Amino acid sequence: MGNIPFRERISSTVEDACAAIGIGRTKLYELIASGQIRSSRVGGKRLIVVSSMLSLIDQAEAAAVSMRHAIKADGRGEANVQD
Numbered sequence: 001m002g003n004i005p006f007r008e009r010i011s012s013t014v015e016d017a018c019a020a021i022g023i024g025r026t027k028l029y030e031l032i033a034s035g036q037i038r039s040s041r042v043g044g045k046r047l048i049v050v051s052s053m054l055s056l057i058d059q060a061e062a063a064a065v066s067m068r069h070a071i072k073a074d075g076r077g078e079a080n081v082q083d
Contacts, residue, residue, distance in 0.1 A: 007054065011040075011047040021053060031056065 006012070006020050017037075018028050028048070031037040036056050038049040 006050065009050045012050050012053075014046055014048060017048040017050075017053060021057060 006016070012020065014025060014028060018025055023031075028037065032039050032048075036052075038052040039046055040049070041047070
């Protein structure tokens with residue numbers, strides 16, 4: 001399956017998913033349990049829905065960019081967080 005770029009795959013093994021985003025199996029299963037990453041079982045094998053992993057990464061990046069902008073806008077190097 002190495003011929004198909006990861007972003008173009010429909011699904012991935014747990015091992016490939018962990019390697020692709022740099023997390024361990026425990027964290028991946030936590031993300032599955034919380035509903036942040038979708039998966040399914042085919043026979044005895046768990047397959048990870050690649051599009052859900054990519055969405056999670058995109059959301060995390062957007063949040064990081066937003067936080068960097070808030071810190072920059074504050075001018076003091078601190079996040080401008082208001083209750």
